[in-house]
Amino acid sequence: MKYKDLIKELTLEEKASLMSGKDYWQTQNIDRLGISSMFLADGPHGIRKQAVASDKLGLNAGIPATCFPTAATVANSWNVELGEKIGEYLGEEAVAQKVNVLLGPGVNMKRNPLCGRNFEYFSEDPYLAGKMAAGYIRGVQSHGISACVKHFAVNNQEERRMSIDTIVDERTLREIYLTAFEIAVKEGNTMTIMTSYNKLNGTYTNENMHLMQDILRREWDYKGVVVTDWGGSNDRVAGLLAGNELEMPTTAGETDREIIEAIHSGKIKEEVLDACVDRLLELIFTTEEAYKKHHVEFDIEKHHRVAQKAAEESIVLLKNEDNILPLRFGKKVAVIGDFAKDARYQGAGSSIVNPTILDHTLNCFEESGIISIGYEPGFERYGKNNGEKVNHACALAEKADVVLLYIGLDEVTEADGLDRQSMKIPKNQIDLLNALYKVNPNIVAILSCGTAVEMPWIDKVKGLVHGYLGGQAGARSILRVLSGDVNPSGKLAETYPVRYEDTPSFLHFSGKEASVEYRESIYIGYRYYDTANIDVLFPFGYGLSYTTFEYSDIQVTRDGVTLKLTNSGRVAGMEISQLYIGCKSDKIFRPKRELKGFVKVFINAGETKTVTIPFDDKTFRYFNVKTNSWEIEEAEYNVMVGSSSVDIRLMDTILVKGTGAPLPYDKSKLPSYYSGKTNDVTVEEFENLIGYKVPVPTWDRTKPLGYNDTIAQCQYAKGGFARISYHVVVFAHWYLRKIGKRETANLIMMSIYHMPFRGIARMTGGVANMAMLDGILMMVNGHFFKGLRHVLKERSKMLMDRKNVKKLAMLVGKKYE
Template sequence: MKYRELIQDMTLEEKASLMSGKDFWQTQNIDRLGIRSMLLADGPHGIRKQAVGSEQPGLNAGDPATCFPTAATIANSWNKDLAEKMGEYLGKEAVTQNVNVLLGPGINIKRNPLCGRNFEYFSEDPYLAGKLAAGMIKGIQSQGISACVKHFAVNNQEERRMTIDAIVDERTLREIYLTAFEIAVKEGKTKSIMTSYNRLNGTYTNEHLHLMQDILRSEWDFKGVVVTDWGGSNDRIAGLLAGNELEMPTTAGETDREIVQAVKSGKMKEEVLDECVDRLLELIFTTNEVFNKPHFEFNVEKHHRVSQKAAEESIVLLKNEDNILPIRFGRKVAVIGDFAKDARYQGAGSSIVNPTILDHTLNCFEESGIVSIGFEPGFERYGKRDRKKIEKACELAKKADVVLLYIGLDEVTEAEGLDRHSMKIPKNQIDLLNALNEVNPNIVAVLSCGSVVEMPWIDKVKGLVHGYLGGQAGARSILRVLSGDVNPSGKLAETYPIRYEDTPSYHFPGKEVSVEYREGPFIGYRYYDTAELNVLFPFGFGLSYTTFEYSDIQVNHEGVRFKITNTGKIAGMEIAQLYVGCKSKDIFRPKKELKGFSKIFINAGETKTVTIPFDDKTFRYFNIKTNKWEIEEAEYDIMVGASCTDIRLADTLFVEGTGAPLPYDKEELPTYYSANVHNISLEEFETLLGRKAPNPKWDRTKPLGYNDTIEQCQYAKGVSGRLIYFAIIFVHWFLRKIGKRSIANLIMMSFYHMPFRGIARMTGGIVNMPMLDGILMMVNGRFLKGLVHILKERSKMKKSPKTGNIGKRKL
């Protein structure tokens, strides 16, 4: 241990105190030993250091900070260097705000298009997500602070996220859901990781010995700190034994006492606690070093320009019929859509940033060179139908050469804590589009949202520009693409299916207790491509104002080399993608998988040579019999393309294997070998899983306990429990009715799906676990006994001395 002498000088109580937060955002300090607090802050795409003070919980406004593009947006850039540059500037701002640990990036895989937090994640592909995350981590940590990669692991839905049990087979877990984290740890060298709320195959992730010890610590050699998600600690001692050092936020000393008692009783060896303290001290001391040096306020304008550059490279041109784009000089443009007036630029939840500057489309036209003849909102932002707005928009559209129609999803549709109900954009926007198409077919739609949407209306537009959620400079960036000042170079980091029912995980978001990942590794393009299912836009797709030609492929055991020529008339950037497919049919696999990529700038008429090396992930698969990564001896298709379906060059390569036994019996898993995983039977899934899947339904006969949710109060034995449930349902309905949708969402996120233990874990000691026992008595039908118990425990708590960095010096 690095800090052995310091740890020997601590009391047991002091060691325990370091394992939980001092308040909602800070870690504990021990002044007599020179141990300072750390400040943690949300920040996947911008710092959210709450202006009200670090002691306050909730989603309060943060100090002004640059709102960069969200992860879903920057993923479309396919530019590792750009992700690193963005991380560097995030790190600079964190230092100016005295933030030690920046809670991001989020790298969970986009298993399903409806996950409410998809805007905060990179991709459906773990290799792309991992490489971009590693770049961002390097940038953040280059400034002396720590990134905190989240949410480890298999957190792919928001509904019931604090209790849901993700049932995943080991191979799918390793190949799909852990690979991005592996890259973040091994290549990004992240100093901290945040565990997810959910259970994985029956065990909460922060208590999961296989996940936390076998894989994270032993296999990946992670030496850093593991932090719970806020309120995500279930059993504090089980978490420490698994190596989860820091519990956030504070529990006002309650879990400190649990730790002390566990050591004294022999339930946990003090050496285990010492190791956790040692790792935490390393993070505290190394991240606090930067604050010993002078630092200055960041340059707001410069950071805004970096945000703009990131947005520009991430914009995806999806359709350009008749070369309607870029908009030619002198053409009269009608600007329609509420999102043009008030830009949609970020998601909702803990990642909300209070921007330093905010560009809006209507304020940026003069510098774009595009001639606007007027603006009409055209629709009500939150879905209410308004015929008069449509009529006014159509009158304006009649006078224009081109209609710029700004549409998308509103701020409360994509939000932390909630999943979307469909892939559709609001009907009132489609009604407007249909009406506009009748009076002027020259429509360019500008789409603003952070996740996949259905587009049955796409034939009604000639141009489609997808800006995703481009941060505070996103609106100006889109205009620069529309005008031709910027040649679009973004490509989709996720597949756009024709309809939601085509997705392999469309039985989403799982049942009451668990969600079964029956599709195995066949998610996103891995499914559509292998099952030969048509999609609207494939993974890796994106148009340019120029054209590129691929030639002269050369493949050897080190990698692939080829040439790209810009055959158009203007300079541009191309994203070349390397896919690999195994020709053997002995082990079921996707038809092809992304194994490398390169983004390269090429002038008009110029030819450049591109080299994409193979790495340790190019040919591997996880073998459940040997319990390790293996290589199947076979011929492999080596494919280079402009998207996963637009393969321009191909060759084959024979690769020697590791001689591992075949992991599966083909006859037992026929559907997986056919890749037709849309309707996997429970029996076949359990064969893949290697065990029985748990009952996905709640046991309504049992009394409610710590890990049951407020939602389950609808079945409570006590009248008070059912009243709580119906009160929350009514308040949620009423808030939506009066237009307070953000608050209504917060009700669902913070109360409806929260387990009872969350009441104790998230209230900073106002309610402790003994008081929670009283609450459970009340909802389970023993109202008076529970009330007396609460009052008794509350009285005890008021009389007990406050704990914290208390303890006598060891002699």
């Protein structure tokens, strides 16, 4: 241990106290030994450090910071160097705001388009997500502070996320859901990892010895700190045994006492606690050094320009019929859509950034050179019908050569803690589009949202520009693409299905009660669509340009692939060449092709460049469940290079020597997986894959409610008080939506309805403790007065204990003075 001598000077109580937060965002300090508090702040795409109320969940605005494009947006750039540059600027701002740990990036897979937090994640592909995350981490940590990759792991739905049990086979866990984390640890060298709320195959992730010890600590040799998601600790002692150093936020000393009692009883050896303290001290002292070495201010304008560059390179041109774009000089455009006036530029929830500058479309037209004849909102932002606005918009559209229609999803549709209800864009926006089409078919739609949407209306637009959530400079960036000042180079980091029912997890998302089964196994995203031959709207890796590129002269060696790439058009541009690998053997089920490399190249018009994409340790591997290790199957492999997952331009084969591992599967028992058609796998076949009986996916309504049951389950509680409370919550949610308070309604669902009871103790910063929670559960389970007496008794006891602790702390302080 690095800090062995210092740890010897700490009392047991002090060591235990370091394992939990001091308040909502800070860790505990021990001034007598020079151990300072660390500040942890949300920040996947910008620093969210609250100026006040740092001891509470807080909905107040954060200190102004640059709002960069979200991860889902920047992933479309396929530019790892750009991700690293964004990380550098995020790290600089973190140092300026005295943030030790920046809580991001998020690398969870986009298993399903409806996950409410997809805007905060990179991709449906683990290789792309991992490489982008590693770039961000290197950039952030270049300033000496820590990035924190999250949420470890298989956190792919928001509803019931604090109690859901994710059932997934080991191979899928390793190949799909952990690979991005592996790259973040090994290539990004992240100093901190955040565990997810959910269970993994029956055990909470931060207590899961297989995940935390076998894989993270031993296989990946991770030496850094693990922190819980906020309120994500279930059993503090089990978490500590698994190597989860830091619990956030504070529990006002309650879990510190649990750790102390566990050591006194022999449940935990003190050496285990010491090792956790040692890792935490390393993080504290390392990040503290950053403030001594780096400048404490940042250039707001310069950072804004970097945010603009990131947005420009991440915009995806999805349709360009009749080359309607870029807009020709002199064309008169009508600007229609509420999102043109008030840009939709970031997601909602814990990642909300208070931007330093905010560009809006209507303020940027003059410099763009585009001639606007006027603006009409056209629709109500939150879905209400308004015929008058439609009529005004149509009247303006009739006078224009081209209509720029700004549509998308509103701020409360995509949110931390909630999943979307459908893949559709609000009906009132589509009604507007249909009306505009009748008076002017020259429509260019500008789409703003952080995830995939259905587009049954796509034939009504000639141009489609997807800006995703482009950050504070996104509006100006989109105009630069429309005008032709910027040649779009983004490509989709996720597949856009024709309809939601086509998605492989359609029948098993989200888990509605106790568990969610990942029956589709490794076949998520393009791995499913390409293998099962399902038509999609836009494939993974797709994106148009104002120029064209030709591929030629593929050369495959043991080290990688080289090819010639020519810009055959009239303007300079960037092309993303994508390397896919497909095994020709059918002995082990696999997707038709998998992304194993990519490179983004700038090429002038008429120029040819030689492009190299190297192989690495992940190119040919698969996880063998019999040997419990990564293996290579000896076989011939298709080596494919393309402009998207379906637009393969060049192909060759290579024979690869294998590791000689035994075959992991009985093919006859897994017909769906060998065909790739895994959208409707039977429970029997899924059990053959995972090797055990799946747990009952529904709540047990016969048992009393306990710590990990949710408020939603009060609907069938024995106590009338609980059932009434449930209906009050449901009514409050309905009423708030009815009167337009959708953000508050969402907060009720996230922080009350889907919250497990233990969250009352874990998320309130010491207002309630687990002993008081026992009384609340008595009330819920039909013993109202007995429970109420218990709550009042334990609250009095808790307050008295705190007074005694304060007195003791004062005495100890005087002793060391």
